[in-house]
């Protein structure tokens with residue numbers, strides 16, 4: 001009898017410890033997706049994945065009936081803690097001992113059920129035995145983002161770069177710097193001198209950083225400049241890489257994931273672009289309200305492949321509404337006049353390049369509401385969004401895109417783009433510095449939650465709220481080009 005009593009107490013204590021440890025891992029994972037639990041032994045023996053699965057709440061039985069965030073959908077570890085506390089009390093006090101048999105029966109049934117889920121449904125072994133994996137059998141991934149042998153998507157079966165690779169990039173950079181950058185800046189073609197604004201900086205060449213693609217285009221020096229700007233710690237990219245250089249879109253967005261791993265929360269993206277909106281002039285700075293990503297529409301998206309769920313939002317189906325952060329755009333519009341910057345607003349289109357557009361393509365872009373065209377930015381913004389980094393972006397209009405009737409257009413050449421860039425960049429120093437400084441007072445990165453979406457939809461119904469803060473753009477709505485059509489402008 002005594003022996004049985006001790007065994008019951010030991011069982012209750014073991015159950016309680018396991019439940020508490022599960023609660024601990026659950027909490028750690030919430031704040032640090034990279035946290036590796038002691039029980040994550042291999043790809044198939046793991047509890048971390050299990051703990052974030054749909055079976056981790058209400059044993060998965062309420063899935064589909066209750067929302068996963070419903071307070072009634074109680075995590076298994078809480079049920080476990082309650083169960084084992086009651087079990088211990090009954091054992092120790094010897095009150096209600098008639099409950100022990102049904103309790104033990106229920107616990108055996110639950111164990112068999114979980115054994116079935118883990119081993120036959122999810123095919124992983126979780127030592128804590130109380131949860132399951134969140135991914136389906138056919139798409140289970142290893143931590144490095146590789147599919148198991150069972151599943152072979154025909155396209156991009158693995159990621160070009162794994163989570164570990166991004167971590168290696170970040171570790172390398174962290175070793176070299178003493179600051180903790182919160183702001184990222186990308187300098188577009190001819191805009192490299194923006195990096196001169198960074199004070200007390202150290203430079204790290206792209207070629208030094210493991211897995212970092214190297215710029216091959218003139219006007220993109222290819223180095224990180226890390227230091228301080230506007231009272232913020234920043235990491236500035238003096239030059240970027242492009243799809244047309246032959247890089248995979250996951251490679252050209254690798255620095256964004258590196259930034260995310262360093263703790264960057266805000267991003268300022270710049271590019272040189274051809275003006276499609278006829279009311280623009282070379283030298284104008286355009287605040288990007290939205291983009292049309294022709295590569296993305298054609299199925300070239302940096303998020304294709306196994307989802308890197310440990311980054312920021314980690315969303316598989318990423319919402320792109322407000323990816324050009326509304327609050328940051330409003331701040332930019334407020335600050336611009338103070339610094340003598342006449343800020344245009346518009347939609348940026350990414351084309352694959354490296355050839356510039358034909359007259360017919362420009363006509364088409366103009367018809368569909370594009371204001372400026374270039375060969376970058378959209379993939380970076382998509383990945384920044386995926387990482388939960390708030391982004392604001394600008395196009396320097398370096399040339400007006402070719403007029404349909406012209407035979408030769410001298411301003412649309414890379415050397416002309418670079419020349420104009422270096423000529424006018426200095427004018428934006430004060431503006432960019434104060435914009436970066438303003439991030440100090442901004443909150444945590446906005447996740448693409450339903451209320452933001454709703455907010456934006458409401459906004460589009462109520463006409464363009466941005467027009468309240470725009471001074472010079474009131475003229476735009478009276479021009480006749482489709483790019484200025486209100487339906488496009490009001491959409492953001």
Ligand SMILES: O=P(O)(O)O[C@H]1O[C@H](CO)[C@@H](O)[C@H]1O
Nearest residue numbers: 188189271272375376414417
């Ligand atoms: O987008 P950024 O890098 O500023 O460069 C733009 O300028 C180059 C063409 O001159 C293209 O690479 C185009 O994308």
Ligand SMILES: Nc1nc2[nH]cnc2c(=O)[nH]1
Nearest residue numbers: 272273274373374375417
């Ligand atoms: N695609 C494209 N990219 C540019 N970058 C700078 N100017 C241009 C342009 O006219 N077209």
